[in-house]
Amino acid sequence: MQIIEKIKKLKEEKNAVILAHYYVADEVQAVADYVGDSFYLSKVAVNLTAQVIVFCGVSFMGESAKLLNPDKMVLMPDMKADCAMAHMADPAYIAEMKREYEDLQVVCYINSTAELKALSDVCVTSANAVDIVKELPGKNILFIPDENLGRHVAKQVPEKHFIFNPGCCPVHAQMKADEVKKLKELHPQAPVLTHPECREDILALSDYIGSTSGIIGYAAASEKEEFIICTESGVAYELGKRAPGRTFYFPETLPVCMDMKLITLEKIADVLEDENGQVHVDAGISEAACRPLRAMLELAEQARRKKEGK
Numbered sequence: 001m002q003i004i005e006k007i008k009k010l011k012e013e014k015n016a017v018i019l020a021h022y023y024v025a026d027e028v029q030a031v032a033d034y035v036g037d038s039f040y041l042s043k044v045a046v047n048l049t050a051q052v053i054v055f056c057g058v059s060f061m062g063e064s065a066k067l068l069n070p071d072k073m074v075l076m077p078d079m080k081a082d083c084a085m086a087h088m089a090d091p092a093y094i095a096e097m098k099r100e101y102e103d104l105q106v107v108c109y110i111n112s113t114a115e116l117k118a119l120s121d122v123c124v125t126s127a128n129a130v131d132i133v134k135e136l137p138g139k140n141i142l143f144i145p146d147e148n149l150g151r152h153v154a155k156q157v158p159e160k161h162f163i164f165n166p167g168c169c170p171v172h173a174q175m176k177a178d179e180v181k182k183l184k185e186l187h188p189q190a191p192v193l194t195h196p197e198c199r200e201d202i203l204a205l206s207d208y209i210g211s212t213s214g215i216i217g218y219a220a221a222s223e224k225e226e227f228i229i230c231t232e233s234g235v236a237y238e239l240g241k242r243a244p245g246r247t248f249y250f251p252e253t254l255p256v257c258m259d260m261k262l263i264t265l266e267k268i269a270d271v272l273e274d275e276n277g278q279v280h281v282d283a284g285i286s287e288a289a290c291r292p293l294r295a296m297l298e299l300a301e302q303a304r305r306k307k308e309g310k
């Protein structure tokens with residue numbers, strides 16, 4: 001309890017706000033001002049008045065918040081918390097594809113380094129990728145770094161030609177279809193809710209495929225009593241709050257992103273106190289890396305208005 005009081009006091013003193021992803025530990029989500037998926041958190045990040053942002057997540061999230069708020073202080077409670085997939089594209093391959101396809105649009109999953117964003121036309125998240133790709137000019141799309149998400153998006157936008165990149169999330173790509181099948185046999189009434197970073201064989205077993213917010217929203221709106229959840233197990237905390245009394249089954253090999261779990265209450269208090277862990281983006285690439293993030297926010301808004309007929 002003491003540590004929570006300390007964080008609250010420091011937050012007030014520093015005019016700070018805490019953002020957290022659904023994959024961080026329960027007690028970290030509990031102390032945050034905003035908790036959500038990558039898309040929600042990037043929208044929140046552009047409208048903050050606080051001078052200091054503590055980002056409880058992995059480095060591409062802190063980096064994105066800094067790119068969108070160059071004049072604010074963005075603190076990461078643990079600078080070692082990184083997303084393995086964020087590095088899984090080769091700039092040389094991107095350059096080669098740009099030479100080969102004149103109209104190429106490089107679509108960059110937000111789970112990527114600032115360096116990769118700087119080589120891209122637009123960012124996407126799992127919540128908005130289909131809507132954004134549909135809005136892009138030209139036919140040829142290079143989707144980096146996640147091949148599983150890229151293939152899932154491609155199926156829904158058949159009018160485009162997709163080029164994929166061999167990157168994946170180790171946590172989602174290692175989920176086993178056999179374990180999901182076993183859960184389905186044991187709980188035949190339970191719909192399978194899956195993140196699109198999972199492999200095709202898991203997606204094929206699923207009733208709903210969407211971002212972490214999408215999965216939570218689906219369960220909260222459903223009348224079903226039990227659900228099979230194929231994403232990182234940190235979502236259980238928000239699922240419990242938004243769909244109380246229901247049962248959630250995760251694959252037997254529990255999907256855990258160890259990098260997300262590096263964030264602790266003690267580390268949040270420490271960075272607020274000593275302001276170590278400030279995110280800096282190389283000045284040479286920050287403008288180029290911010291452009292696709294801004295393009296994402298604009299195109300997502302454009303797509304939302306179109307859907308609502310405004």
Ligand code: 13P
Binds near residue numbers: 036127
């Ligand atoms: P969301 O876009 O659902 O937040 O997913 C982020 C992520 O890191 C998935 O592994």
Ligand code: SF4
Binds near residue numbers: 082083086169172260
């Ligand atoms: Fe990256 Fe996967 Fe962890 Fe998400 S769950 S942050 S994609 S390693």
